[in-house]
Amino acid sequence: MTNHEKSNHMDLIADQIAHRFGGLDVLDKVSFTVASGEVVAIVGPSGCGKSTLLSILGGLLQPSAGRAELRGAPPADSLNPLTFVFQDFALLPWCTVEANVEFPLVHAALAVAARRAVVVDALRRTGLSDFRGAYPKQLSGGMRQRVGIARALAVRPAILLMDEPLSALDSQTRELLMEDFIDLLADGAMGAVYVTHNLEEAVRLADRIVVLSRRPGRVREIVEISMTRAERGAIDARGKLLALQNDLWSLIREEAIDAEREVQHA
Amino acid sequence: MPSARCSMLDRAPQETQAEESKPRPVAFRGAGFTPSGGRASGWIALALVIALWQLAGSAGWVNPLFLPAPSAIAVAIYKLAMSGALWQHVSASVVRIGSGWLLGTVAGVVVGFAIGLSTLARGVGITFISALFPIPKIALLPLLILWLGIGEEPKIATIALGVFFSTAISVYSGVDAVPRNLIRMAQSFNVPFHAIVRRVVWPGALPSILAGFRITASVALLLVVSAEMIGAQFGIGAFVLQAGNLMQTDQLLAGVVILSLFGLAVGRLINMLEARLLHWR
Numbered sequence: 001m002t003n004h005e006k007s008n009h010m011d012l013i014a015d016q017i018a019h020r021f022g023g024l025d026v027l028d029k030v031s032f033t034v035a036s037g038e039v040v041a042i043v044g045p046s047g048c049g050k051s052t053l054l055s056i057l058g059g060l061l062q063p064s065a066g067r068a069e070l071r072g073a074p075p076a077d078s079l080n081p082l083t084f085v086f087q088d089f090a091l092l093p094w095c096t097v098e099a100n101v102e103f104p105l106v107h108a109a110l111a112v113a114a115r116r117a118v119v120v121d122a123l124r125r126t127g128l129s130d131f132r133g134a135y136p137k138q139l140s141g142g143m144r145q146r147v148g149i150a151r152a153l154a155v156r157p158a159i160l161l162m163d164e165p166l167s168a169l170d171s172q173t174r175e176l177l178m179e180d181f182i183d184l185l186a187d188g189a190m191g192a193v194y195v196t197h198n199l200e201e202a203v204r205l206a207d208r209i210v211v212l213s214r215r216p217g218r219v220r221e222i223v224e225i226s227m228t229r230a231e232r233g234a235i236d237a238r239g240k241l242l243a244l245q246n247d248l249w250s251l252i253r254e255e256a257i258d259a260e261r262e263v264q265h266a
Numbered sequence: 267m268p269s270a271r272c273s274m275l276d277r278a279p280q281e282t283q284a285e286e287s288k289p290r291p292v293a294f295r296g297a298g299f300t301p302s303g304g305r306a307s308g309w310i311a312l313a314l315v316i317a318l319w320q321l322a323g324s325a326g327w328v329n330p331l332f333l334p335a336p337s338a339i340a341v342a343i344y345k346l347a348m349s350g351a352l353w354q355h356v357s358a359s360v361v362r363i364g365s366g367w368l369l370g371t372v373a374g375v376v377v378g379f380a381i382g383l384s385t386l387a388r389g390v391g392i393t394f395i396s397a398l399f400p401i402p403k404i405a406l407l408p409l410l411i412l413w414l415g416i417g418e419e420p421k422i423a424t425i426a427l428g429v430f431f432s433t434a435i436s437v438y439s440g441v442d443a444v445p446r447n448l449i450r451m452a453q454s455f456n457v458p459f460h461a462i463v464r465r466v467v468w469p470g471a472l473p474s475i476l477a478g479f480r481i482t483a484s485v486a487l488l489l490v491v492s493a494e495m496i497g498a499q500f501g502i503g504a505f506v507l508q509a510g511n512l513m514q515t516d517q518l519l520a521g522v523v524i525l526s527l528f529g530l531a532v533g534r535l536i537n538m539l540e541a542r543l544l545h546w547r
Contacts, residue, residue: 058454059454060450060453060454080454080455080456083454083455084451084454086447086451088447090447090448090450090451092448092465092466092469093546093547094469094470094544094546095546103452103455103457103465104455104456104457106457106461106465107456107457107458107461135546137546155455
């Protein structure tokens with residue numbers, strides 16, 4: 001038994017992942033590791049395969065080559081170690097907020113009382129306790145994403161797989177939810193893979209940023225951010241973060257322009 | 267004079283400018299294209315048509331043999347009810363519709379789900395449904411009589427066949443229309459297949475399934491009348507045919523009114539089902 005397994009640490013490894021849709025190469029030999037409790041952002045030009053990569057990492061898509069691996073053991077109480085937070089929230093419109101959060105637990109080996117307690121706790125942590133009886137259509141986009149987050153928290157994930165979770169929201173709601181993400185990930189108990197096209201979100205949240213090249217997506221660079229997330233909130237850190245954001249943009253810019261042109265020609 | 271004329275002409279643009287500088291409401295241009303269902307107007311229109319019809323009958327504008335007045339139809343319905351014949355005919359039709367619709371619906375839902383969820387069933391099922399759906403099912407009644415005898419079975423089977431195809435199509439269309447992101451979400455939480463079908467696919471397909479019920483209820487009504495006209499002693503279809511043969515147009519229209527009321531009742535029932543099951547929409 002390794003040290004990882006003994007300490008209930010679980011790493012997620014992308015090992016030479018390649019994927020092809022029909023005749024189109026989308027990903028090519030993508031490798032990196034998400035260590036336990038680490039937040040890794042994936043950025044790159046449009047169409048570079050970020051979301052495809054996340055689907056492969058989460059076991060929702062079979063790669064054409066390479067594989068996604070787990071090393072170590074998740075926390076003993078984790079019901080779903082790799083848990084998605086979706087861009088479009090993916091809420092069941094016929095279920096209330098409470099039933100949506102409870103949805104992944106119904107088939108888990110949990111007593112009814114324990115299940116209720118988990119749901120109540122997840123609703124409390126996401127500020128949804130007063131909306132438990134509401135239906136998704138009655139909620140704003142931000143509230144819907146909170147339900148998606150509460151549902152993810154209810155299964156106590158080891159690693160959250162977030163696919164542009166803020167992109168469908170207005171700027172104020174994005175800011176509020178970003179603060180929530182920072183709080184949720186503050187204690188390092190939970191890791192995350194955060195796919196985004198928004199570089200500001202990436203530099204605020206991630207410990208490392210994987211920059212993918214234009215299609216087929218390859219790892220172009222992995223940028224480490226040395227500041228803690230708490231330090232990044234300070235006013236004097238803003239200059240450094242902005243510089244980092246500019247560096248990332250300079251890495252992506254030319255390919256983003258090419259990708260945009262390709263879309264226009266298509 | 268020229269100077270006065272000149273000054274009048276000069277004043278005109280100034281007045282226009284003064285007019286333009288006054289605040290005035292922006293003209294509303296957003297009217298129309300948002301019809302709302304006014305219930306009262308529908309009932310009033312219906313009452314007016316019936317009143318006009320009655321007037322035409324009472325005043326002798328139309329021959330009552332060709333178009334009996336509404337009052338004569340009401341009397342015919344009353345007499346039918348009092349004699350017990352109404353119940354005899356209606357109950358025969360209801361039993362046929364109920365059994366045929368239930369059989370066709372159950373089979374259609376099962377096959378529709380299979381086609382919606384299984385590649386093999388889709389390949390086989392869609393070919394058969396495409397080939398058999400366009401056949402008018404009433405054309406199969408003689409064959410069904412040959413196979414099943416002259417009792418209730420061929421009539422029920424005709425209705426079941428008509429209901430089956432429409433149900434299967436609406437069910438698999440509904441299953442296809444369930445957002446894939448919801449299924450992927452459930453898979454990402456390791457929800458078992460049967461639970462995904464029950465908790466995601468079924469409620470997601472329900473709007474289309476209930477819309478299909480509305481269509482199949484009409485199909486069942488159409489087929490029961492046709493089947494009863496071909497070979498039945500009792501039933502609304504048989505009653506309407508007998509009345510037509512005897513030129514009893516008041517009784518014939520009484521049968522038509524009963525069919526219309528039956529259709530309305532079924533529509534109402536489906537509305538109630540939709541309100542109860544699809545309240546989240």
